[in-house]
Amino acid sequence: MNIAPEAQGKLKDLLYHFNVNVAMSHKVAKYLAPFSASDKEALRQEFELRLKENLLGAAEFRRFTACSARNEETARQFFKDVHAYAFEDGEETDVADYWNR
Template identity: 85%
Template sequence: MSSMNISPEIEGRLKNLLAHFNVNVAMSHKVAKHLTPLPASEKEALRQEFKLRLKENLLGAAEFRRFTACSARDEKTARQFFRDVYAYAFEDGEEPDVADY
């Protein structure tokens, strides 16, 4: 999942954030609790990296499968899921339900 010149710490934090949506652990409701203790600079770096991956279409059906343990209906739906996760984590959006994708 590596992208550009991301630090290993931010890479790990992004993987951890997305792993909250694995249906086998069902911890998506704890995303805010996961992000709250992060220093503002780390949270911003994480937000920027997530946003960059969305912009460059680096999060799709394969990543959906990897992080949710489910198959998305299609590539477009998988991409929407990650946009919705971003909105949930960083813009006070609705909590996405993996089953909807």
């Protein structure tokens, strides 16, 4: 799958909404609203590709949330839940449900 670099940058921007220091996860829909259908689809595909290839784990959880995940499995679940929230009308993802306290 050949994904445009713009989609990669937009995915990073989307995931940074979950950084606990800025706490903007409630603004994900507003962030995605101005995207064209094709841009949103490219972003969704990039996200799904990274999930499929296990490229989103504990290290990425730390990078995007500024917290440590309980473990790799929990970190991967966080990203799956963020995907559901952003693209499937899932519930807002709370970082506190996934971090190592």
